[in-house]
Amino acid sequence: MVAFLSARDVAQAVNRLGAKAFWPRLVDYLREDFKAWSAFDKSPRFASHSPGGVIELMPAGDSRTFAFKYVNGHPGNTQLCLQTVVAFGALADVATGYPIFLSDMTLATALRTAATSALAASHLARPESRTMALIGLGAQSEFQAHAFHAILGVDRLRIFDIDPEAFEKFERNMAGSGVALTRCDSARDAARGADIVTTVTADKRRATILTADMVAPGAHVNGVGGDCPGKTELARDLLLRSEIFVEYAPQTRIEGDIQQLPPDHPVTELHDVLAGRRSGRTSPDAITIFDSVGFAIEDFSVLRLLRDLARETGVGSEIELIAAPVNPKDLFSLLRPESAPAVRREAARQGH
Amino acid sequence: MVAFLSARDVAQAVNRLGAKAFWPRLVDYLREDFKAWSAFDKSPRFASHSPGGVIELMPAGDSRTFAFKYVNGHPGNTQLCLQTVVAFGALADVATGYPIFLSDMTLATALRTAATSALAASHLARPESRTMALIGLGAQSEFQAHAFHAILGVDRLRIFDIDPEAFEKFERNMAGSGVALTRCDSARDAARGADIVTTVTADKRRATILTADMVAPGAHVNGVGGDCPGKTELARDLLLRSEIFVEYAPQTRIEGDIQQLPPDHPVTELHDVLAGRRSGRTSPDAITIFDSVGFAIEDFSVLRLLRDLARETGVGSEIELIAAPVNPKDLFSLLRPESAPAVRREAARQGH
Incomplete structure (x- = not known):
């Protein structure tokens, strides 16, 4: 299971900490990551341009944690009563490649920019x-x-x-x-x-x-x-x-x-x-x-903080973002959930 | 709200359709996208290598829909009783940049590969x-x-x-x-x-x-x-x-x-x-x-099909992946949920 914060959850986590504590804490995370500058993979972002705007994937990471942000920029969205920029992002464990945290980043991007x-x-x-x-x-x-x-x-x-x-x-x-x-x-x-x-x-x-x-x-x-x-x-x-x-x-x-x-x-x-x-x-x-x-390092910092706040404050939920078969070599078993008891009975009968 | 399919939901959608109908349908989606080959942005994937494996972001899209997949490759994961490859992905609307669909892709990648x-x-x-x-x-x-x-x-x-x-x-x-x-x-x-x-x-x-x-x-x-x-x-x-x-x-x-x-x-x-x-x-x-x-086009195809199956079968859920303030220019209002009624009272008092 992957921890997930919606925009509402991000707001709740910030409010539960309180602005007085939140802003210095975010600045501390940013300072720490900026000071570790050379440890970061500073890859260029991927950008897909279209007549209406741009969609970007921004990766960032150090030797322990990988982060990326999906973000768009569509100036004409205000005419549709939509936001010009929305974003979400994730953290993953570099050692295993498993995603560990997913979050709205529309609010988070505004917070980290400020x-x-x-x-x-x-x-x-x-x-x-x-x-x-x-x-x-x-x-x-x-x-x-x-x-x-x-x-x-x-x-x-x-x-x-x-x-x-x-x-x-x-x-x-x-x-x-x-x-x-x-x-x-x-x-x-x-x-x-x-x-x-x-x-x-x-x-x-x-x-x-x-x-x-x-x-x-x-x-x-x-x-x-x-x-x-x-x-x-x-x-x-x-x-x-x-x-x-x-x-x-x-x-x-x-x-x-x-x-x-x-x-x-x-x-x-x-x-x-x-x-x-x-x-x-x-x-x-x-x-x-x-x-x-x-x-991108700023996204990394705010995602790190939000993941920690999710743990500390209990805000947010968990979602089953990736498959988790009981036997990692048996992915197909996920397509046969109803057959699992039968398999166990059969195995018992055959003396396995 | 963004439609979301967990791996369990993907399995349920496939099973609800039935293998006899599912595989030809996925092949149809793949054929359609392969035939529209020149319409696709064939950007190289982004890869972040580490001693234990690789994490990749694979974008794909045509003029209407943008897709990307997060996927890892960690051969040593089996020793930790983890899968060597896990994945998730998303579809977004090119016209607005808004994400519209999020899904596990561990199972989906296996399906599209086959x-x-x-x-x-x-x-x-x-x-x-x-x-x-x-x-x-x-x-x-x-x-x-x-x-x-x-x-x-x-x-x-x-x-x-x-x-x-x-x-x-x-x-x-x-x-x-x-x-x-x-x-x-x-x-x-x-x-x-x-x-x-x-x-x-x-x-x-x-x-x-x-x-x-x-x-x-x-x-x-x-x-x-x-x-x-x-x-x-x-x-x-x-x-x-x-x-x-x-x-x-x-x-x-x-x-x-x-x-x-x-x-x-x-x-x-x-x-x-x-x-x-x-x-x-x-x-x-x-x-x-x-x-x-x-x-990447194959990921695009299977995501398209899963989105359609989510609609058709009712499988899956919706998550608040991105912020949705009432006024798109007033993102900060999300941080003041409790103040909304007070604001309305104040506005009334001032005759606005």
Whole structure:
């Protein structure tokens, strides 16, 4: 039997632990896996493109555990009242190849994306950062807000979206969080005076949400929405005057905001900062950018945590994902369930 | 919700349809997909190797449906009383990227492998073939026997395995099938006088189970066990004097028995025979070989059939594999299930 968490179960596991405990724990799992960077098989993802979008299989694993995520990206889904991105994933035991855990990952991907942003910011933003601009109030926005509140103590948000309804949804989801919200009229207005600027817009094209003149010296930019070829948020001039940090350079140069820069433009990989091999921000006045695109190791981390939470909290169920014949060499016996007693009688009669 | 079939459900669906109806139906689905060969995205599988074995993700799809299979291969698992190969898979809707069906594929892989062998033999073996040698009585053997009985009317089997217990298991699983079984002392003995010779041994090395002098003119060889680099069953001399048919030449040249031959040795792809573009056997005296390695399209076919059987027979269950927030832009609402009524009250009070 394989442990299974539905999206509802994931939510229940998170809520049972409580946001205060959950976010630091997820960041710990992420930090641990990022620090073990060289132990991971960093295979490229498999992508199947179609007119409506893309379906991807993202594998990740170390010597003990293999993980993969199924995830799509279909921008037109909102017109069908469907999500643009849904995902599920599994963990397997490398020693035997048996799957051990299956989970929804729509919610889990949102959680790990926000936790990775917060982990990066905890090393890159100035320590006294408490005010964050949040530009784009879509599906990922509240996750970012809660993660930054839990990990960095960000308690003032300057929020903006082009859709007025998005403000209401966001405010509803932040009610009771202890975070003060200020509605802003534009991205420029939101960024004003912010210690951290998070861009998490959904427009699938080369957009310019943030330019160099909108960002104060010493700010940290958490660029989340520019995450695939042709989709960017940060102006080239902002990138050129900033210190840029990425998850995995070969992938980010294709998918991230730095797709606008020459392929040899210097960037620092986050794992090198976490492991102390490279420094984070070099001065209080520097602008740092985390050009986030999402990496398979993050899926590995969140799946690991969810599997542990399933065990600890008892949330979830078990499903018979793979066949389990009594005799592993006798798979066909599964097709004859009704014959099993007869077989035993016959064997007894023949003296076996 | 996503339809889900466990291995038990797969067995139940097959049994509810009955073997007589099931095997021809699976062969029909396979034939249909093989004939639509050019419509398929034939991406290479992803493989993660470790000291104990391999874990693979095998994608396949056409313009409407995407499929993938998770499958391992761990020869040492039998010592742990585990299966060497387990698998599960999913279908997704290409238009939206949403997964629609999840299933055990350990049993399904065994079914599709045998049905593909029978499909190939129905085009390659002499029409009057009724006697088959079955060399190797492991997990796949009964599936081959039942498929060849249902599709070609094979009703006499000459069986051999190096393990005496395998005979008993095989005979138990064939009881009541209407197929006459003859125990043989060796592979050579089994092949004697056989119209079809099926090799489905498990030894993971360059073995020589069948040599040219063991196979009569006019026989069809169904080589199933030689299916990965370094694992072969058929002697080079037998390959050289036979007409060779494969699923997909680029893959079979690496994984199949023809890995022993030069890369330009002529072979015919099965889909070309099914579609009438190439001929099958050229004379009643020729030896034909189907060098089977298993191809992703076959997983696609069996998943399609199982999805349809789940609908038709009502077997299986539904699982909440992916998140389904009421508002697709409000994923975070899933983390606040208890707050939903409060939100509605608040909205009413504010006159929204």
